[in-house]
Amino acid sequence: MRLEDLQGGGAPLLGEPLPIELGNATYAVRGRLVDGLQTVEHVTAWFRDNRHRFAVPLTDEDLALGSERDLTATRALRDAVRTLIGVAVRGGDAPREAVETINEQVRTAPRWRELSWDEGPRALARASVDHLATARAEIAQHAVDLFGGGEIEQLRACHAPGCVLYFLKDHPRREWCSAGCGNRARAARHYERNRKTS
Template identity: 85%
Template sequence: MKVEDLEGGGAPLLGEPLPIELANATYAVRGRLVDGLQTVEHVAAWFRDNRHRFAVPLTDEDLARTGERDLAEVRALRDAVRTLTGVAVRGGDAPREAVETINEQVRAAPRWRELSWNEAPRALPRAALNPLVTARAEIAQLAVDLFGGSAIADLRACHAPGCVLYFLKDHPRREWCSAGCGNRARAARHYERNRKTS
C-alpha cells in the first residue's frame, strides 16, 4: 500500500478536535449517511491526513501496516465517540458499551518523550506499541477529556439541511459545522420564505 496514493472515504476534515473529527467520518451526502471508514485504505488515509495532529509521529511505513483489526478498532472508536457526542448534544444516558470502548482504547498504548540532540535539543514522542494503536489511544484520551470536561457544553450538532456532523462551538455566533452548511441553511430559509410569499 502506497500511503501517498490512498484515497480517503470522503470524510470531511473540518479542524475539529480529533474525537469529533473521527466521529464526523460518518457524514451525509444528499440526506444519506455515508461511512467514510469502509476500508483499511480509508482508515490509513484518514490517519495520513490527520497525522500532523498526533503527539507520536505516524510514518508512511506505520500507515502501510494498517490492517483489518485497525479498521475494526477505529470504526468502534468512531462509533463510540459519535454515540457519546449525540448523547452530549441531545441529552440522555450514555450507553455503557460506548464508554467502555473508549476506555479500552485509552489503555492501549503507553507513551513517553525521549531527548534528541541533533544540532539542538528537543523532545521526541515515542510509544511502546504500534504508532497507529498509540494514535487511537490518543483520540480516545482526547474523547475522555472532551466528554469529562467543560468543553462538553460547547458540543453542537449541525442543523443545516441534511447534515449529520458535530462541531465544537468556538465562537458565540457559530451555528453550523462549516461555512458551506451555513450557506445551505440560509439558502433553504430564503427559499422557504420566497415560496410562502409566492
C-alpha cells in the same frame, strides 16, 4: 500500498478536535448517511491526512502496517465517539458500551485518562504500570516539554547567598526562588552597606 495514492473515504476534514474529526467520518450526502471508513485504505488515508495532529508522529511505515484489526478498532472508536457526542448534544444516558469502547482503546497506552459517566462525564487518571514509574514518566515528560520548549529561556538560579535552588522567572522583577530568599538577600545587602559605612 502507496500512501500518496490512497483515496480517502470522502470524510470531511474540518479541523475539529481529533475525536470530533473521527466521529465526522460518518457524514451525510444528500440526506443519506455515508461511512467514510469502509476499508483499511480509508482508515489509513484518514490517519495519513491527520497525522500532523498527533503528538507521536505517524510515519509512512506506521501507516503501511494498517490492517483489518485497525479498521475494526477505528470504526468502533468512531461509533462510540459519535454516540457520546449525540448524548452530550441532545442529553440522555450514555450507553455503557460506548464508554467502555473508548476506555478499552485508551488503555493501550502506558498511562491514560479514562472516561467515567456514572455521575456525569469526567476523566480519571489511570496507568498500566507501577504508579511510581508512571509518576516519574510524567515528570520526565514535563522535563522534555520544559527543556524542548520556550520555558527554558525563563530558567534561573536563585541569587540569594548560599541558595542552590532554581526557578522559572515568571515575573520580570523576580530574582529569587522564594520570598524568604529575597528577604535574606535584601538583609545581606543591607548588612553589607551598613558594615561598610560604620
